[in-house]
Amino acid sequence: MSEKNKDQEIGLVETKYYNAPAGEKFVLESGASFFDLKIAYETYGELNDERSNAVLVCHALSGDAHAAGYHKDEKKPGWWHEMIGPGKAFDTDRFFVICSNVIGGCKGSSGPNSIDPSKGTPYGLSFPIVSIKDMVAAQKKLIDSFGIKKLLAVAGGSMGGMQALQWTVSYPENVVCCIPIATSYKHSAQQIAFDEVARQAIMADPAWNEGDYYGRAHPSAGLSVARMIGHVTYMSDKSMEKKFGRALKKKELGYGFTSEFEVEGYLRYRGDNFVKRFDANSYLYLTKAMDYFDMEKGKDFKHIFKGVVSRFLVIAFSSDWLYLPAKSKDIVKALKLNGIDVTYCEITSDYGHDAFLLKTPEETKLIKHFLSNAMKKIKK
């Protein structure tokens, strides 16, 4: 990267924390509750005087509040760095971009690895089950704390897209536009199945110990397998063929059970790396929240988005077989049935579900244009 371009990047950033007033109860969709809600978040760009340029970016299963820029002493930027920054899809010269760690997560927001104030030890499985709606309700508290009445946009891919969709239904008056990417308005049996297998892998690890493992050995082997399952579903047959094919790590077959094929080595590496940065209990909580996600529940399909006033840009990727373009088209259909303004775009990509994390010129252009238009409209 040239020096000039480097100047255009977001540089050092820090994660900040929102703390609900001490003793305040945060009540969840299930009826359960917990105290002392904490939300880890980052912001990029400046909030304008009218507080009308805020864009909330929601992360997926393995993401966190660190969406862009660099943390001190870390070489890797945030998970959507390619998309957030000066002149980028989410242009921080124009917009105030916010990203927060979901509740139930493990990167600073309230979750199973937080300290239960009533006991002084981590919650573990005594932390209540959270839903996508609960995640969004927590984000609303954060947004309120900024004095932002209306988000210009809420955007995200995969589980982030579920949050984006939920925002428009939970708080229709508070979202100008919505960008759900590679997502679905309800988790399918197949998606639940893959999540359940991942959970079983974690819970099969004796170190998991019913979620009570903080302060000792974590269920790393189980979490690593869970992550590997995820990875295979995030890639496409074609992208794996291109990236690995049947390439071997050594010259010849080893005739043993060590990692021989490049693809095996890659999966083990990704699994082993993940356990260093993620909490196994959070993996259970977040997959469960996704599995519970069902906007249709108790409603007719055509009423899912009743009363919603946001405008939508729905994006899917051609080779995504976990969150099929057909699922995005169902979102579009449900929106259209309510006369809601929606643009749908299926981007041709070989990268499977992972494509939502990558930058494509097409997606950048789409989002830039969509946000520009939204900004123009609210200025009128």
Place this chain on the structure above:
Amino acid sequence: MSEKNKDQEIGLVETKYYNAPAGEKFVLESGASFFDLKIAYETYGELNDERSNAVLVCHALSGDAHAAGYHKDEKKPGWWHEMIGPGKAFDTDRFFVICSNVIGGCKGSSGPNSIDPSKGTPYGLSFPIVSIKDMVAAQKKLIDSFGIKKLLAVAGGSMGGMQALQWTVSYPENVVCCIPIATSYKHSAQQIAFDEVARQAIMADPAWNEGDYYGRAHPSAGLSVARMIGHVTYMSDKSMEKKFGRALKKKELGYGFTSEFEVEGYLRYRGDNFVKRFDANSYLYLTKAMDYFDMEKGKDFKHIFKGVVSRFLVIAFSSDWLYLPAKSKDIVKALKLNGIDVTYCEITSDYGHDAFLLKTPEETKLIKHFLSNAMKKIKK
């Protein structure tokens, strides 16, 4: 079933055993070897005087020699009972059908749970790695023991299809025709990846103990997760949607980590059941054999079937995303390039990869017709 129809079914059957002459060495593709090859097998129908009506049926990963009929005191018939029997696709009134457990397996043929004659204890991981070619070489010994010079047909789905393909290359003079179903001539990166995750799930179980667990607790938790992964890949998004959708086992969400959705209960049930009948080490050996399967290795694509003289009926299923119809079409292409007689049929089905185990009128008709023609041709 009416009494009349019941008479047409194969009734009680017993697994029999082929034992290589004591002290005979069985040398494998890797160069490794073992002694005292044992093959579990079953046969249905009668071998004719010319010994020209033998059909070898090859099983998939979780199958065994018990392909049809009933074992004493068991309610479930063999794995391809719907397809093998009087008047069925593999018509036992006309053909002598043979099915044997693959080597590396755990249902009576030599494998990691066999006794190492040099030690008097089970091999475990000291059993050598076997390939699809090795499985076929073992089957050849069994076929020779029947005095059969030429198999009328060799057929199988998934891993069974790989064996069928390998037969035509290993022993071109000994196979009149070949029916590879829902298979591939080389395992892809994605297929290796799913297998590797399953293996990791087994090896992550402390009870696995580097494969040395016979006589004590088996790695059931790990094997169960491995089987669940398999099951998700064997079904299609659509079949899961139809069979389970988002149906709950109880009336309402439980907000906990017990099995709540029907699909979760099903997977756990299938996983738990599997560990009662399958050996974890065999799961490692057989997935490895599939991952090693690569008929292209060291050859140009167009030479894969060079010298092959069998006729082929290649069958694929529309919703099979693990062994895509495209992979079957590649087999057809490679055959056509060698001027080999091949019929390709893609059967429309919602059942994903599992479809190969089920009976469809279309498939039955195809196979019956194909075998009849083959029989006619050799009689000429």
